[in-house]
Amino acid sequence: MWVCTALSGARTPAQLRRVLLLASRHCGPAAASFSASAEPSRVRALVYGHHGDPAKVVELKNLELAAVGGSDVHVKMLAAPINPSDINMIQGNYGLLPKLPAVGGNEGVGQVVAVGSSVTGVKPGDWVIPANAGLGTWRTEAVFSEEVLVGVPKDIPLPSAATLSVNPCTAYRMLVDFEQLQPGDCVIQNASNSGVGQAVIQIAAALGLRTINVVRDRPDIQKLTERLKNLGADHVITEEEIRKHEMKNFLKDVPQPRLALNCVGGKSSTELLRHLAPGGTMVTYGGMAKQPVIASVGLLIFKDLKLRGFWLSQWKKDHSPGAMP
Numbered sequence: 001m002w003v004c005t006a007l008s009g010a011r012t013p014a015q016l017r018r019v020l021l022l023a024s025r026h027c028g029p030a031a032a033s034f035s036a037s038a039e040p041s042r043v044r045a046l047v048y049g050h051h052g053d054p055a056k057v058v059e060l061k062n063l064e065l066a067a068v069g070g071s072d073v074h075v076k077m078l079a080a081p082i083n084p085s086d087i088n089m090i091q092g093n094y095g096l097l098p099k100l101p102a103v104g105g106n107e108g109v110g111q112v113v114a115v116g117s118s119v120t121g122v123k124p125g126d127w128v129i130p131a132n133a134g135l136g137t138w139r140t141e142a143v144f145s146e147e148v149l150v151g152v153p154k155d156i157p158l159p160s161a162a163t164l165s166v167n168p169c170t171a172y173r174m175l176v177d178f179e180q181l182q183p184g185d186c187v188i189q190n191a192s193n194s195g196v197g198q199a200v201i202q203i204a205a206a207l208g209l210r211t212i213n214v215v216r217d218r219p220d221i222q223k224l225t226e227r228l229k230n231l232g233a234d235h236v237i238t239e240e241e242i243r244k245h246e247m248k249n250f251l252k253d254v255p256q257p258r259l260a261l262n263c264v265g266g267k268s269s270t271e272l273l274r275h276l277a278p279g280g281t282m283v284t285y286g287g288m289a290k291q292p293v294i295a296s297v298g299l300l301i302f303k304d305l306k307l308r309g310f311w312l313s314q315w316k317k318d319h320s321p322g323a324m325p
Ligand SMILES: NC(=O)c1ccc[n+]([C@@H]2O[C@H](COP(=O)([O-])OP(=O)(O)OC[C@H]3O[C@@H](n4cnc5c(N)ncnc54)[C@H](OP(=O)(O)O)[C@@H]3O)[C@@H](O)[C@H]2O)c1
Pocket: 001, 002, 083, 084, 085, 166, 167, 170, 191, 192, 193, 194, 195, 196, 197, 215, 216, 263, 264, 284, 285, 286, 287, 288, 289, 290, 310, 311, 312, 313
């Protein structure tokens, strides 16, 4: 989900759900203080004090800005999206939950306003994004510790910078970490129009990989097909079409995919498995249908398919500089 309105102009959580938040974390080191002030302050934030339905538990509050210490960076948020994981985190259904109360939002881009005396990696004017999930980006500004930020170039579009840290990284890791794919090899995925799906299409095309992209049917399917093909998709197929027997003929010119990327679960993931090459891998990274992955015994025995999972937060933890080998 992609939101876009100015936080400063919004009045209610409902309005705020529809926007690209022009905003700015809690749950990390040196964030803005959480005492919701009685006086209007400069910092406005979308805060939740307990888990539940985001429309009911998220409130627009004024926060006090912490003083900028030696290793701190004062950041003015420029843009922040609403991702499914942001919603899951507020609901309390996510693998990583912040200490409450918390500011919502895991992704975004901000501009450095001021830095503490020992900060060396960024300077005022630079653009920064969160290094990890849980920064609480739905706020106008904040004071963060330098170590939780990563500098990014300022010559990329703002929406791209605001959505750089999760979906494209997830897409890239899944494409390179599970199967040794060569140019010309093929990848199949569902929810191909999702943020992750679109990143998969573009990165796969850049790596010379072909993609079979499954989407849900809709009245303007042609428009969506065209848009995904413009991004580099080779085939765009609906969930209904992929279940048809004739699909085998349609895909006969494409090598059988050795990698499947599953964002949905349920029947959709069973179909991906059916089209995988013997010995291939299906990586599950999302469960949009809220249904379990069902793999037929025959496919597991006779095709020796591998079922794996991926979570970017765990990957980052495992690959952080201090992580144990
Ligand atoms: N594991 C990780 O590290 C990781 C990283 C990033 C994202 N994710 C997960 O990946 C998923 C997608 O994230 P995103 O930011 O790319 O999402 P997004 O851009 O909001 O797209 C959501 C996608 O899910 C589809 N969808 C929604 N409800 C569905 C249903 N009931 N059945 C089938 N498809 C459904 C949508 O299709 P329609 O257009 O047809 O509605 C759309 O393609 C989320 O579950 C997110 O938590 C995981």
